[in-house]
Amino acid sequence: MVNRSAQDIRCLNRFEVLRRFYAAADARTRQDLAAETGLSFATVANLTAELLDAGVLMEAGRDGSSGGRPRTLLTVNADRGALVGVDVAETSVRTELFDLALRELAVDERPxxxxxxxxxxxxxxxxxxxxxxxxxxGLHQDSVLGVGISIPGLVERDRGVSAYSPYWAWRDVPMRDLLLDRIDLPIHLDNPLKASTLAEMWFGAGREADDLVVVTLRSGVGAGFALGGALYRGTTNSAGEWGHTCLVFGGRKCRCGRLGCVEAYVGTPGIAETLRGVAPDDPLLASDGDDSALLAGLAARAANKDGVAIEVIRQTGAYLGAAVGNLVNLFNPEVLVLGDQIADHLGELLLSETRATLADHALAQPLRAVSVRVSPLPHDAVSRGAAAFALEGFLDDRELFGPVSRSRTARTRAKAGAGAGAEE
Incomplete structure (x- = not known):
């Protein structure tokens, strides 16, 4: 049973209010926010007062379009500070700098x-x-509100430890301590599954969904979950290792050492293995671990009606449809998103094959309820989601957003009372 304090609930509500600004991408009134979140007007007024005091929101004029007295418009204060998102992948480190409105300011990629x-x-x-x-x-470090970092594998978020990375066989690496020795900034560590899910929740296909599954497809694969509008982490922050559930009993060997894992069929090495089975001498097999070259080659050839490429994508979609059918039956989500490198390259063709097989593996009622789609986010979803780690860490700052003082409570109640009469 999850025991949440009043402060925890307040922080979740703060996330929910702020998410609405990113979902709408324009100014909102307090009345808009109350209607969209289901929170009371008084609660919204209190939360927006906190965000205004912290400089996260700012007033943006008046909205008189509904008749009556004009309502105050609020918007994100993009200049309040910067956020850094880092995607540590198997072959590269991608670092992006964003303002508080999550507009990209700069990007750096290192192999x-x-x-x-x-x-x-x-x-x-x-x-x-x-x-x-x-x-x-041209920014100083003092302007950065936090650095979010996605590390592949299992991460102990609270301790900032990479518990296990399948790429490099790391175990119990104190990454946050290593970084704090060199960067004097708040560091927030987690893995790509959580980063991709947060990115979809804050900025992508899950902005208006309470129950969301995000499937990440690259060299490794996994699934992230938002249940009831909150990121689901599991008891040890290990939820989402769907790539290492069994798809084919006694099947292909996975890099985790087990047989028949989902990843061995729908991860990039698994797609290469499928290609090897269809056309053992195909020139794309000479890409020697270059995932982008393999996927781009398959996509280009499939667009030109190449039979081998279409067959490989068809088989991959069939494996994927069966595997995500288990997720649909287990979690009954509103939205299921296919994202990351493989979905970016193979897109609608992979999606159509996945949907066709899904219909044979998901139960009728959850199948009717779910919308399956390719992520609308650009290719930097993980680094953008990592920046959301930093954003959520900043919004959970107990010193900045501590217990509401009596004076602020009285002031906010007065505003709420006046606002309910004057602005509605």
Whole structure:
């Protein structure tokens, strides 16, 4: 049973109110926010007062379109501070700098050589990336509200530890401590599953969905979950390792050492294995681990009606449809999103094949309720979601958003009372 304090509930409500500004991408009135969140007008007035006091929101004029007295418009104060999102992937470190409205200010990408990558080397690349984007945007470190970092594998978020990374066989690496020795900024660590899900919740297909599943498809695959409008992490922050559930009993060997995992069929190495089965001498197999070259090649050839490419994508979609059918039956989501590198390249063709197989594996009622779609976010969904780690960490700052003082409560109640009469 989850025991949430009043402060925890207030923080979740703060997230929900602010998410509406990103969902609408324009100014909102307090009345808009109350209608969209289901919170009372008084609660919304209290929360927006906190956000205004902290400089996260600012007033943006009046809206008199509904007749009667004009209502105050609120919007995100983009200049309040910057957020950094870092996507540490198997072969690269991508660092992006955003303003508080989540508009990209600068980007830096650095390769990671395949093989035995050390924590110290990755730390150096992250620090170099953060330094580069700040210099590119002409910003000082003091303007950064936080740095969110996505590390593949299992992450102990509270301790800032990479518990296990399948790419480099890391175990219990204290990444946050390593970084704090070099960057004097708030550091928020988690993995790509959580980053992709937060990105969809804040900025993508899940902005208006309370129950959401986000399937990430790259070299490794996984699934992130938002249940009841909140990110689901599991007891040890390990929820989402769907890629290592069994799809084919006694099937292909997965890099985790087990047989028949979902990842061994719908991850990029699994797609290469499917291609090898269809056309053992196909020239795309010579890409030697270059995931982008393999996927781009398949997509280009499928667009030109190449039979081999179409068959590989068809088989991948069939495996994926069966695997996500389990997710639809288990979680009964409103929206299921296919995202990341594989979905970016194979897009609608993969989606149509997935939907066709899904219909044979999902129960009728949850199938009717779910909308299955490709992520609308650009290719930087993980780094954008990592920036959302930093945003949520900032919004959960107990010193900045501590218990509401009596004076603020009285002031907000007065505003709410006046607002309900004057602005409605």
């Amino acid at each position: 990671l050589a395949p093989g035995d990558v050390t924590p110290d080397h990755v730390t150096q690349q992250i620090v170099a990336g953060v330094t580069a984007v700040l210099a590119s945007a």
